[in-house]
Amino acid sequence: MASVTLTIDGRQVTVPRGTSVLEAAEAAGIFIPTLCHDPDLSPWGACRLCVVEIPGMRNLPASCVTEATEGMVVYTASAPVLEARKTILELLLANHPEDCLTCHRNGDCRLQDYAYYYGVRASGFAGERRALPVEDENPFIVRDMNKCILCGKCVRVCQEIQGCHVVDFAYRGFGTRITPAMNVPLGESTCVFCGNCVAYCPVGALVEKPMLGKGRRWEVRKVRTICPYCGTGCTIELNVKDGRVIGVTSAPDGDVNGKALCAKGRFGMGFIHHPDRLQAPLVRKNGELVEASWEEALELVASRLKEIKEAHGGEAIGFLSSARCTNEENYLLSKLARAVVGTNHIDHCARL
Amino acid sequence: MTNTIREIGGADFILAIGTNTTEAHPVIGLQVKKALRGGAVLAVVDPRDTELARLAHHHLRIRPGTDVALLNGLAHVVVAEELWDRDFVAARTEGFEALRETLAAYPPERVAEITGVPADTIRAVARGYARASRASILYTMGLTQHACGTANVLAVANLAMLCGHVGKESSGVNPLRGQNNVQGACDMGALPNVLTGYQSVADEAVRAKFGAAWGAEIPSRPGLTVTEMIEAAGEGRIRAMYVMGENPVLSDPDAGHVTEALKKLDFLVVQDIFLTETAQLAHVVLPAACFAEKDGTFTNTERRVQRVRKAVEPPGRAKADWEIVCLVARALGYPMGYASPAEIMEEIRRLTPSYAGITYERLDRGGLHWPCPAEDHPGTPILHVGKFARGLGKFHPVEHIPPDEMPDEEYPMVLSTGRRLLHYHTGTMTLRTGTLEVRYPEEYLEVNPEDAARLGIESGDLVRVTSRRGLVEVRARVTDVVPPGLVFTSFHFPAVAINRLTNPARDPVAKIPEYKVCAVRVEKAGPAAAV
Ligand code: SF4
Ligand code: SF4
Numbered sequence: 001m002a003s004v005t006l007t008i009d010g011r012q013v014t015v016p017r018g019t020s021v022l023e024a025a026e027a028a029g030i031f032i033p034t035l036c037h038d039p040d041l042s043p044w045g046a047c048r049l050c051v052v053e054i055p056g057m058r059n060l061p062a063s064c065v066t067e068a069t070e071g072m073v074v075y076t077a078s079a080p081v082l083e084a085r086k087t088i089l090e091l092l093l094a095n096h097p098e099d100c101l102t103c104h105r106n107g108d109c110r111l112q113d114y115a116y117y118y119g120v121r122a123s124g125f126a127g128e129r130r131a132l133p134v135e136d137e138n139p140f141i142v143r144d145m146n147k148c149i150l151c152g153k154c155v156r157v158c159q160e161i162q163g164c165h166v167v168d169f170a171y172r173g174f175g176t177r178i179t180p181a182m183n184v185p186l187g188e189s190t191c192v193f194c195g196n197c198v199a200y201c202p203v204g205a206l207v208e209k210p211m212l213g214k215g216r217r218w219e220v221r222k223v224r225t226i227c228p229y230c231g232t233g234c235t236i237e238l239n240v241k242d243g244r245v246i247g248v249t250s251a252p253d254g255d256v257n258g259k260a261l262c263a264k265g266r267f268g269m270g271f272i273h274h275p276d277r278l279q280a281p282l283v284r285k286n287g288e289l290v291e292a293s294w295e296e297a298l299e300l301v302a303s304r305l306k307e308i309k310e311a312h313g314g315e316a317i318g319f320l321s322s323a324r325c326t327n328e329e330n331y332l333l334s335k336l337a338r339a340v341v342g343t344n345h346i347d348h349c350a351r352l
Numbered sequence: 353m354t355n356t357i358r359e360i361g362g363a364d365f366i367l368a369i370g371t372n373t374t375e376a377h378p379v380i381g382l383q384v385k386k387a388l389r390g391g392a393v394l395a396v397v398d399p400r401d402t403e404l405a406r407l408a409h410h411h412l413r414i415r416p417g418t419d420v421a422l423l424n425g426l427a428h429v430v431v432a433e434e435l436w437d438r439d440f441v442a443a444r445t446e447g448f449e450a451l452r453e454t455l456a457a458y459p460p461e462r463v464a465e466i467t468g469v470p471a472d473t474i475r476a477v478a479r480g481y482a483r484a485s486r487a488s489i490l491y492t493m494g495l496t497q498h499a500c501g502t503a504n505v506l507a508v509a510n511l512a513m514l515c516g517h518v519g520k521e522s523s524g525v526n527p528l529r530g531q532n533n534v535q536g537a538c539d540m541g542a543l544p545n546v547l548t549g550y551q552s553v554a555d556e557a558v559r560a561k562f563g564a565a566w567g568a569e570i571p572s573r574p575g576l577t578v579t580e581m582i583e584a585a586g587e588g589r590i591r592a593m594y595v596m597g598e599n600p601v602l603s604d605p606d607a608g609h610v611t612e613a614l615k616k617l618d619f620l621v622v623q624d625i626f627l628t629e630t631a632q633l634a635h636v637v638l639p640a641a642c643f644a645e646k647d648g649t650f651t652n653t654e655r656r657v658q659r660v661r662k663a664v665e666p667p668g669r670a671k672a673d674w675e676i677v678c679l680v681a682r683a684l685g686y687p688m689g690y691a692s693p694a695e696i697m698e699e700i701r702r703l704t705p706s707y708a709g710i711t712y713e714r715l716d717r718g719g720l721h722w723p724c725p726a727e728d729h730p731g732t733p734i735l736h737v738g739k740f741a742r743g744l745g746k747f748h749p750v751e752h753i754p755p756d757e758m759p760d761e762e763y764p765m766v767l768s769t770g771r772r773l774l775h776y777h778t779g780t781m782t783l784r785t786g787t788l789e790v791r792y793p794e795e796y797l798e799v800n801p802e803d804a805a806r807l808g809i810e811s812g813d814l815v816r817v818t819s820r821r822g823l824v825e826v827r828a829r830v831t832d833v834v835p836p837g838l839v840f841t842s843f844h845f846p847a848v849a850i851n852r853l854t855n856p857a858r859d860p861v862a863k864i865p866e867y868k869v870c871a872v873r874v875e876k877a878g879p880a881a882a883v
Contacts, residue, residue: 139788162382163385163386223661223662224659225663226532226650226660228643228644229532229781230776231377231529231530231532231534232357232377232653245663256654256656264774264775267785267788270787271780271784272664274784276627277642277668278624278668279668281638281639282634282636282639283637284635298679298683301680304592305592308591316591317590318594319594319596320578320598322537322598323533323534324532326646326674327533327536327539327540327651328693328697329673329674329677330541331540331699332688333542333594333673333677334541334548335681336677336680336688338562338570338571340688343571344570344571345575345581346541346542346543346575347576348578349598349600
């Protein structure tokens with residue numbers, strides 16, 4: 001593949017032809033802030049936060065949509081660049097609710113991070129602010145379009161990854177916002193509640209409703225594991241606080257799924273701490289299932305299985321294993337059936 | 353699957369048979385949509401007008417239970433129009449002549465009569481599939497849950513081999529497994545006839561190997577399948593059952609019969625995370641940890657072994673299933689004990705050639721596709737590259753056999769069952785999430801407007817669905833998602849225990865019950881109809 005060599009902040013960088021200036025800088029470990037860019041999505045060039053200075057080019061081009069060319073010279077942190085970025089951030093903050101204290105994304109928000117990094121305060125432009133109702137009538141996603149920065153990531157995720165085309169830009173100028181067709185709430189649209197738009201939202205405009213108020217991002221331990229539902233085997237991150245799973249977020253790089261999940265994998269974990277969970281062994285006494293100790297329950301299982309095996313042989317005992325248990329557990333149940341009880345009557349509902 | 357999930361996105365022709373992928377396997381559905389954006393042609397075989405069917409270039413609205421005829425019809429066109437891959441068939445397969453003879457009886461016009469799919473559509477799909485360079489076939493229970501399920505699968509393999517669409521990137525035969533670890537449960541020998549890695553219990557050398565490792569004699573006679581065990585329980589041949597994490601009372605066909613059979617047992621142990629409908633019948637219930645409360649591995653539908661990690665402690669005195677099984681074994685006087693699931697995996701890989709190279713240490717860096725025979729083997733994302741496991745791929749000619757139970761005067765409609773996007777299996781988990789069941793609180797029966805008009809049914813009406821085996825009441829939704837004559841619902845809701853109606857007639861080889869076709873009568877349930 002043909003390659004090009006360019007100079008970014010005085011460093012020579014060689015990348016394949018067709019690489020954007022942003023990608024070239026990232027490859028060289030040079031930081032450029034972005035809001036609307038994501039490598040999983042088509043380039044957009046709308047937020048303009050990734051502007052750089054390239055001598056010979058008029059204005060400051062957005063690096064995410066500018067192709068790196070041979071001999072190009074790029075400055076990513078010159079005075080005009082920093083000035084432009086600050087102005088963009090000031091404009092965004094001028095129309096952003098001062099709600100960081102209670103925002104679910106506090107501490108995990110690109111707008112916050114960049115405002116901090118560039119020392120931008122909200123008071124630069126005391127402009128008109130949006131006052132849209134917060135939409136939370138569905139059980140999965142809360143949409144606060146007052147916090148939306150119009151990066152358009154959710155629009156592209158829904159089109160390019162989810163293939164659902166639920167949301168798009170509507171209205172113009174100050175009134176521009178993201179909405180399902182006909183401006184209906186998500187719950188009345190064709191949304192399938194995969195929550196993939198939430199996973200890409202860089203701010204607090206789209207958040208997982210079940211997790212609201214359950215834990216700040218820095219209090220949460222993320223445990224990488226596999227979704228317990230269908231056979232796709234998506235990687236998920238369980239968000240744990242104080243010994244409880246408060247919700248699910250996408251791992252950045254699921255083997256099978258990237259960041260994509262479906263409604264079950266992203267929002268279906270409430271069963272883990274459900275009050276109906278069995279907490280103690282039960283044995284039947286006088287027709288009723290009553291709580292028992294492990295010793296009592298195990299003793300009963302062992303003695304009854306022994307009796308039945310002695311009277312009728314191991315083949316009078318059958319085992320059902322589980323397509324929801326782990327490999328190790330299925331292996332052990334087969335060992336229990338075959339080596340301990342002496343029967344090949346073991347199956348699971350693969351066929352069902 | 354012969355290929356990986358991500359490869360589906362690179363296919364240029366996808367034949368999806370009996371899979372409502374975007375609902376049952378949503379993230380695999382995303383790969384299908386990706387292929388479509390890349391210009392792929394999609395043909396969907398499904399009586400229902402699903403989301404996937406609406407995305408398709410060809411929707412083959414087949415009569416339920418006529419898949420073999422359709423697949424043979426497609427193969428007939430491929431042979432008749434000389435579109436088959438001669439090099440592949442010559443070099444890698446055997447039995448072509450026998451197949452050609454069988455296929456001769458399936459010209460598109462005859463197949464159209466059997467299946468209801470127009471002959472021209474059959475020709476167009478056959479040509480598109482045969483001429484594609486990266487063609488992938490996807491199927492699920494929609495294909496296998498028939499009395500003739502094994503024949504269906506063989507017919508799929510015949511078509512794929514005929515066109516040489518096997519063993520190449522984005523070309524293959526891809527069954528999509530329904531539950532997170534069905535693949536793993538099979539791999540681990542939770543089956544009556546095989547030990548881990550499909551090593552046969554009938555093979556003396558295999559028994560000797562496991563016997564030595566386990567310090568016990570392994571019985572040589574293959575055991576019974578789930579449905580056979582239930583039957584045997586009903587007849588008193590099985591006296592005790594040990595059920596780990598399954599709910600056959602709701603998931604198995606002819607549920608009324610299942611309950612009766614389990615009640616006859618002298619002893620029933622159920623190990624589960626909830627007091628399921630099956631657990632309620634048990635003599636002893638053992639409280640288990642759920643997936644978030646234990647370490648281990650799952651193997652997904654593309655044969656990728658992946659790490660499951662413990663995030664929280666189990667509730668109360670519940671324990672991980674592997675710990676419980678060890679305790680039971682020890683109570684029975686057998687020394688079974690492991691420090692962790694990683695240690696169990698060490699034992700598994702010593703006994704299982706296809707898992708031999710899989711260690712927890714490697715899995716921490718990412719999943720591995722079996723076969724993975726050695727620690728320095730990268731795993732096998734694509735099966736059958738250059739060679740089939742058995743050497744030459746054998747064509748198995750199969751004939752169309754009508755479903756076991758056809759509609760008649762008394763039971764004039766066909767009931768088919770499947771999955772919904774927001775729910776899962778018997779609903780024990782998805783009905784307790786605080787989210788999914790809020791959005792989708794109640795199951796309904798899809799009824800075509802024509803049938804609804806004739807039966808005087810409107811959306812929201814309570815209707816009574818009766819089969820030869822039982823009766824269920826459910827609200828109707830009038831929709832042309834289903835064609836006239838077909839009604840559809842899921843088995844996720846205990847309140848709509850649809851498996852009271854389904855037919856336990858089984859495929860003679862794979863023993864999969866015929867969920868997809870059973871004859872029913874549908875009527876409005878009202879005061880007038882009350883007995
Ligand atoms: S939840 Fe999924 S379907 Fe709904 S808007 Fe977001 S990306 Fe689109
Ligand atoms: S997130 Fe959805 S598609 Fe992925 S494994 Fe879970 S249930 Fe399946």
